Amino acid sequence: QDERPYVYDYRNNSILKFDFPMHIKKIVEHGAGEIIITSVHKDGSLNGFDDRMVEYLDQLNLSVPIIISGGGGNPDHYLHVLSQNLSAATGGSIFSLTEHTPQTLRQVCNIQGLPMRRG
Numbered sequence: 001q002d003e004r005p006y007v008y009d010y011r012n013n014s015i016l017k018f019d020f021p022m023h024i025k026k027i028v029e030h031g032a033g034e035i036i037i038t039s040v041h042k043d044g045s046l047n048g049f050d051d052r053m054v055e056y057l058d059q060l061n062l063s064v065p066i067i068i069s070g071g072g073g074n075p076d077h078y079l080h081v082l083s084q085n086l087s088a089a090t091g092g093s094i095f096s097l098t099e100h101t102p103q104t105l106r107q108v109c110n111i112q113g114l115p116m117r118r119g
Contacts, residue, residue: 003052004020005020005052005053005056006020007020007023008040021060024060024062025060025062028062028063028064032064033064033065034064034065034066034067034087035062035064035065035066035067036066036067036068036069036090037053037057037066037067037068037069038068038069038070038090039053039068039069039070039071040070041070042070042071043069043070043071044070044092044093045070045071045073045093046071046072046073046074046093046094046097046098047071047073048071048072048073048077048080049068049070049071049072049077049080049081049089050068050070050071051080053068054068054080054081054084054086055084057084057085057086058084058085058086061085065087065088066085066086066087066088067086067087067088067089067090068081068086068088068089068090069089069090070090072089072090072091072093072094073093073094073098074094074098074100075100075104075105075108075109077089077094078091078105078108078109079108079109079112079114082109082114083114091105
């Protein structure tokens with residue numbers, strides 16, 4: 001597989017054959033209100049979000065909120081992606097496998113000028 005993002009279909013154990021940026025833009029044109037992208041190879045790793053995917057999504061400059069998922073393990077990972085042109089980042093393992101809580105993550109982001117809403 002080249003460096004371009006792709007969509008993997010776990011049901012059929014195959015890579016879907018379509019142009020990723022064109023497909024994302026088509027989803028927006030058809031009325032998607034937001035898009036969540038998970039880099040499954042990073043999910044649960046706690047070693048940071050997929051920087052190539054973050055950069056790729058940032059360059060698409062879409063008109064809807066983009067949410068990145070998979071890999072957040074410490075507040076610096078969130079500060080990094082939220083300083084890009086992304087709207088949000090999910091958290092799962094960071095809260096169940098580390099000492100971090102939504103409150104500590106919120107405090108760190110607020111100190112750095114990245115206010116977070118309360119869920």
